Amino acid sequence: MQHHRFLRWSLIVFGFALLPACSSYAPPAALVGMSREALVAQMGHPDTERKVDGGSRLEFPRGPLGKQTWFVYFDATGRAIRAEQVLTEQNFNRVDVGMAQDEVLKLLGRPSDTQALGRERGVVWSYRYDNYVCNWFQIELSQQQQVRSAGYSPSPECERRDDSF
Template sequence: MSRLLSLWCALLTALGLPACDAYNLRALQPGVSTAAEVRERLGPPQVEWPNADGSVTWEYSRQPEGVECYMITLGTDGILRGVEQVLNEAGFARVQPGMSGDEVLRLLGRPATRQFFELKGEAMWSWLIERSTVVTDRTYFTVSFDRAGQVTGTGRNVIPKN
């Protein structure tokens, strides 16, 4: 039965539906699971971020429709060190004025949208952080950049339910 569920989750993941993230992430154990197991359960990462200590962090962003971005760190030995869901208040607080776009991507992963406002000379990236339901509106965490690509500020953008 577990094998059937794994196959079903793999199919959904291949279709771009991260419905089985919780199941797959629970099966991964820091200090035990290997890079091959992570790749088997979650697929290839969107980005591989090298770390100063030789480890690597794999990005699994569920943007633009999901509200998660998992950063999975693997040691130099290929063993899982940790899993972090970075689209949360602690992650948002790490974004500081003066950071580059690459630094923001490293913290929060791929954004749901990127816009440039020519008259203001400003770019804005947005991450979906709360999905629409029957009751709620869509909420995005936003990061604004100047023409030089440096963070000027952060905020929230709520898109009212139609």
């Protein structure tokens, strides 16, 4: 009985120890004014760095299955000025047919999943994101690296599987 009580309390303590790790997907709350080096020390190396508006932007895909991507913007002196989580329906709805692949990357960052289409017709990029209906956003890109179509569909990890034989 004593062993079970110890095991139960150990699991509870371990669970609470993981809570800060779960909340660490986002940049630090005191981000404004932070140096690039200090941010990278806290968040790890970014996936991509881009030059934007006289400064730069670091891109951090995060979370289980890549459901968050944080863009952190820096001014010309290398100090953080703001951060935003870009995997949102508002940003997905900005993707239009004919948009260049590079424009999509600048808007959303890298996809969480990529699949080649048969007969060299292009690729499908899939973006998982936090939502209540278990959708992901998919973009079909042509061989010319332009958006052919885009829309929402059920994410495969949420589809019901029939295991009966």
